[in-house]
Amino acid sequence: MIKNLVVLLLPVLLVSVVLGSWLQVEPMPGPSWVPSSATVAKIKPIVEGINREFVAEWKRAGVEPTPVASELVLVRRLSLALMGTIPSLQELRELEKQPESERQIWWLAHLLTDRRFGDYMAERLARVYVGVEDGPFLIYRRRRFVSWLSDQLMANVPYDQWARALVQAEGIWTTQPEANFITVTAQQNNPDEIRLAGRFTRAFLGMRIDCMQCHDDQLGDRWKQTDFHHLASFFAGTEMTLTGVRDKTTEYKVKLNKHHEEDVIEAKVPFAMELYPDLGSDRTRLAQWLTHKENPAFARAFVNRMWALMFGEPLVEPVDHIPLEGPYPPALQTLAADFVEHHFDVRRLIALIALSQPFQLQSRAGADEQEVSLAHYLNHAAFPLTRLRPEQVAGSLLQAASLKAIDADTHIVMRIIKYLQGDEFVKRYGDAGADEFGVHGGTIPQRLLLMNGNLVSERTDDNLVLNAAAQLAVSTSDAKKAIEAAYLALLTRRPNEVEAEHFFSILDHSNGKQRMRAFQDLYWSLLNSTEFSWNH
Numbered sequence: 001m002i003k004n005l006v007v008l009l010l011p012v013l014l015v016s017v018v019l020g021s022w023l024q025v026e027p028m029p030g031p032s033w034v035p036s037s038a039t040v041a042k043i044k045p046i047v048e049g050i051n052r053e054f055v056a057e058w059k060r061a062g063v064e065p066t067p068v069a070s071e072l073v074l075v076r077r078l079s080l081a082l083m084g085t086i087p088s089l090q091e092l093r094e095l096e097k098q099p100e101s102e103r104q105i106w107w108l109a110h111l112l113t114d115r116r117f118g119d120y121m122a123e124r125l126a127r128v129y130v131g132v133e134d135g136p137f138l139i140y141r142r143r144r145f146v147s148w149l150s151d152q153l154m155a156n157v158p159y160d161q162w163a164r165a166l167v168q169a170e171g172i173w174t175t176q177p178e179a180n181f182i183t184v185t186a187q188q189n190n191p192d193e194i195r196l197a198g199r200f201t202r203a204f205l206g207m208r209i210d211c212m213q214c215h216d217d218q219l220g221d222r223w224k225q226t227d228f229h230h231l232a233s234f235f236a237g238t239e240m241t242l243t244g245v246r247d248k249t250t251e252y253k254v255k256l257n258k259h260h261e262e263d264v265i266e267a268k269v270p271f272a273m274e275l276y277p278d279l280g281s282d283r284t285r286l287a288q289w290l291t292h293k294e295n296p297a298f299a300r301a302f303v304n305r306m307w308a309l310m311f312g313e314p315l316v317e318p319v320d321h322i323p324l325e326g327p328y329p330p331a332l333q334t335l336a337a338d339f340v341e342h343h344f345d346v347r348r349l350i351a352l353i354a355l356s357q358p359f360q361l362q363s364r365a366g367a368d369e370q371e372v373s374l375a376h377y378l379n380h381a382a383f384p385l386t387r388l389r390p391e392q393v394a395g396s397l398l399q400a401a402s403l404k405a406i407d408a409d410t411h412i413v414m415r416i417i418k419y420l421q422g423d424e425f426v427k428r429y430g431d432a433g434a435d436e437f438g439v440h441g442g443t444i445p446q447r448l449l450l451m452n453g454n455l456v457s458e459r460t461d462d463n464l465v466l467n468a469a470a471q472l473a474v475s476t477s478d479a480k481k482a483i484e485a486a487y488l489a490l491l492t493r494r495p496n497e498v499e500a501e502h503f504f505s506i507l508d509h510s511n512g513k514q515r516m517r518a519f520q521d522l523y524w525s526l527l528n529s530t531e532f533s534w535n536h
Helices: 002-023 037-061 071-083 089-096 100-112 115-129 142-154 159-167 177-183 193-205 225-236 282-290 296-311 332-341 346-355 374-378 390-400 412-429 444-452 454-458 468-475 479-491 497-507 512-527
Strands: 238-241 244-247
Touching: 037 100, 037 332, 037 346, 071 089, 071 100, 071 115, 071 296, 071 390, 089 100, 089 479, 100 346, 115 142, 115 193, 115 296, 115 390, 142 159, 142 177, 159 177, 159 193, 159 282, 159 296, 177 244, 193 225, 193 282, 193 296, 225 282, 296 332, 296 346, 332 346, 390 412, 390 454, 390 512, 412 454, 468 479, 468 512, 479 497, 479 512, 497 512
Parallel strands: none
Antiparallel strands: 238 244
């Protein structure tokens, strides 16, 4: 009997150990910048300057911005943007304890210092740097890379520092996780300079110079085929050795368009040659040139991407196609300049975006029946409606089933369950891949998965240990309070009068199994509402 029990439990224990190491949270240095009344007061002039830029743009476009969104809408919006999940009922109750004037700042600080922020944002950024593919067997560790990015975010390491670490990475990909930026491209055990140059230009410069791989630009831009291959030359000497990624001296040869023979292409940056240092290896000098405070493309690229991650769409679209000389939309130059001036402080940048007027606006018209037009969305005069990404749907579904936050303090078993169930759900729902901001319509299989899928069924049944629906059904006899708690847990808002009356009429006189079934139906209905699956 005992022997059989050990045999049954051994695989579970082994999985727990492995996943436990994946989900382990190591102590991090104290954050260098956290939103507070004092820090927000210091950035207020920058926020006001950004707002003035948009107000001027709205006047030129002849659009009136939508009203400011409610507190709970902003709380949900920030949580989805920074943690990839809706807030828990526990967190909302804690938020309610804060003075009204301090709640938004408190919530922003809470998110930026929560490990869920580091892990979620690291995954979103990893798609930019290494994509979503598995990479070459043995010499690529994507999970180690994502964990390393999460550590940088949690310690608020300046962005220029970890960008340099990626570009000039050396060593073994397990002990030096940043080296996975290089090894993911390896073919026949040596990194691919073409793929590395393409990733470099799009991720760090916000430019599609890689489109010039085979020919000069034909659309009136300045880029030449040689510009791309000069960049590729920086990575041509990168090789895999017994001690990991290392550099060697080598010539980079390529047959250019209309040339009959291969040319030797030297390592050369495509613009701002005066910023290029004289000393160091090719990749070291490239990294220093890239992150130089007078290289505006570097800061603009990250600002545009962070804006896109928070809004669901970038300031300049496509996100990795920003013109070198402009023109630029409101806020981009101001945010980029502040980012450089304050030593590439990622948390400060996020706070500036979160406190800006465009982020604070409703996604729909106000009570005066004002129509939200295409001009509103094109000019950031309304917050854009966007579908939740697959991992956001999975994270929100699992969080909604728990009244407490599923965070770093949650028992390891619960976090393992969340990881396994969330991963399986995303696979079935359909991962958008590295195309972060493409237009993806909802599909019939996605709707069916929410309506009839195992995860939804399991998270709305009568399991008192795992499911909030069951816990609410038995925890209070006050139907109004229970309905309000369900709405807060699922939609991050309280029910309106019609909604509250409808569900109250069903729940008020129910008991036992009938009451449990009614709460399951309530949860299922809200999980399958359009409101649950969209950011707004």
